Every structure is written in C-alpha cells, then in structure tokens.
Amino acid sequence: MVHPDGIIEMFTQQVKWNEDGLVPAIAQDWQTGEVLMMAWMNAEALELTAREGRGIYWSRSRGALWRKGEESGNIQHLKELRLDCDGDTVLLKVEQVGGIACHTGRRHCFYFKYDEGEWRTTEEVLRDPSELYGSKQ
C-alpha cells in the first residue's frame, strides 16, 4: 500500500500475492486455538489489519475492503499476525467480539463435519443472521 507520504510498507512486499493480488488469511481464536474462518487479503487489507489492529479482509464477492464486523459489530481484535514459510498464507490470532465469526450466526465457519461420506451440520446458531445484519439479510 502506498501511504499518503508515498512510503510503501516493506512487510507487505515480502508476501507472495497470487495473480489476483491476494493471499488466504486464516483467523484463529487467540485463546482456544479454534479456527474461526478463512478469508482473503490484498496488500491494503494486510497493512490496515496491522495498523488498526483488527481483522480487515478483501471481499472477493463485493470487490471491496471488508472490515470484519462492520455491520454485525463482531469485529476481530488482532492479537498476533503471522506469515508462513512460503510467504503466501497469513494467520491472524484474534479476539472475536461477540463470539460469532460466521455470517450464519455460528461461532466459526467450519461447521460441516465429515462423517462416513457426508458433511453433517454441527455447531448451534447462536444468533439469527437477521439480528446480526438487520433487514439486509
């Protein structure tokens, strides 16, 4: 990202962005270790995540920056930010406000559990999505 003063942050240059300028970003609960979600980041999202200390992603469907929790209030406070050996995946350790990371109202997004050839739905819905997102949902 280019700052108003023209400086490009070095640490985002060390990331190996894919052909769309994105990398996968895994968000994990900093205390329980639970994997909450996987989203994508561009360089701007990564830099803003580091600077603002909260999970900020790139929404591929909307083609826009996505400040996680901007609608639901369930923001992610960044506790630790990591990059992997190949430089092409980011890991965020976060405090998930509201205890709900998934847009379905569940604690995390990985609620389909493989069982004998099928994906079975697990994890209860803690809040109805219509409550989380109001009339938009």
Add this chain to the structure above:
Amino acid sequence: MVHPDGIIEMFTQQVKWNEDGLVPAIAQDWQTGEVLMMAWMNAEALELTAREGRGIYWSRSRGALWRKGEESGNIQHLKELRLDCDGDTVLLKVEQVGGIACHTGRRHCFYFKYDEGEWRTTEEVLRDPSELYGSKQ
C-alpha cells in the same frame, strides 16, 4: 473422483472448487489447536484424505498428489475433517507424526511473526531439512 466402479463421491461434489479445481486446506493440530500449515486439495486429494485417514494434498508446484510425509515420514493422521460455510475451505484436525509439519524442520509453517513493520523469524528448527529429506534438499 471417479472410483474404479464409476461412483463419484457425493461429498466432494458439495465442495466449491476454484477455477483450478482446488480449495485451500488448513491443517491444525488436533490437540493443541496450533495451525500447522495451509496447502491445497483437489477432489482426489480430498477423497483420498477421507478414505485413507491421512493428510493428502495437491502440490501446485509439482502438479501432483502430495501424500504429506511421503519423504520425511512426518505424515498426518486425520482426526477430523471439516468444510466451511461457503464450502470453499477445508479444515483438517490431525496428529502430526514427528511433531514437524514444515519443510524447514519447524513444528509449523507460520513462523514469521509480525513485529513493528517486520516479519521476525520465530520457532526453532527441530530437525535439519537435509535429515528430513536426505540428499534431495
């Protein structure tokens, strides 16, 4: 994947493969919750993972199936297999044999930690890669 008897596994059809026929797959230590690595799977890798009960990925660099640990012996016993809300990311909870998931000889791949604008190397090398991979490395 098409079986020898022509049956295609239903559960792989419910996955939203990207334009290359792949999805990101996150491997997590089933006991500590530590995120070990992120790799990619095609439908065959996912089905073999489920069938054989071990982490099997698709190596994009080699363009081939990658049975994690096939060279180093550090295989991943599958304890749980999950899919996320969008059906486009897989999560494996595994027992990491040898306690080393990273090809650099570290416990996991996310050893670059963000600290004031820089990625700092953390996590000690438990085994020299030349020991893990012999003369190939």
